[in-house]
Amino acid sequence: MEKLKCEKCKKHLRESMELQYSKEICVPFCSKKCANEYYCKEFRNVTLDIKNTRAASMLYMIRDGKLYHSNLEDDWCCKCRKEQLIFSRYATIESKEYEIFKCNGCGHEELVEIV
Numbered sequence: 240m241e242k243l244k245c246e247k248c249k250k251h252l253r254e255s256m257e258l259q260y261s262k263e264i265c266v267p268f269c270s271k272k273c274a275n276e277y278y279c280k281e282f283r284n285v286t287l288d289i290k291n292t293r294a295a296s297m298l299y300m301i302r303d304g305k306l307y308h309s310n311l312e313d314d315w316c317c318k319c320r321k322e323q324l325i326f327s328r329y330a331t332i333e334s335k336e337y338e339i340f341k342c343n344g345c346g347h348e349e350l351v352e353i354v
């Protein structure tokens with residue numbers, strides 16, 4: 240018989256541990272701590288930097304202290320199709336608010352209305 244080990248820390252599993260099990264990947268862990276650390280790593284979990292949410296994902300913005308999903312649907316430049324759009328600035332045009340994204344390659348600016 241093969242002794243079972245924690246998928247994260249590789250300790251042999253014992254009855255006395257706070258045993259955890261992932262139904263998704265069918266592996267056991269010795270503790271919630273090990274399970275959480277493993278899941279965070281596997282799913283490439285990072286702490287979201289609220290001063291720079293755009294660094295983590297183009298699709299999040301902060302307004303009134305709350306997080307919103309941007310209306311930008313595709314961050315590839317629709318003009319050159321070679322580069323990704325980068326968030327540039329917010330702008331108000333004819334009393335409508337926009338997020339403006341700019342292509343690093345061709346310089347195309349994409350206006351996305353904030354609604």
Ligand SMILES: [Zn+2]
Pocket residue numbers: 245246247248249250268269270273
């Ligand atoms: Zn463990």
Ligand SMILES: [Zn+2]
Pocket residue numbers: 316317318319320321322342343344345346347
């Ligand atoms: Zn472009």
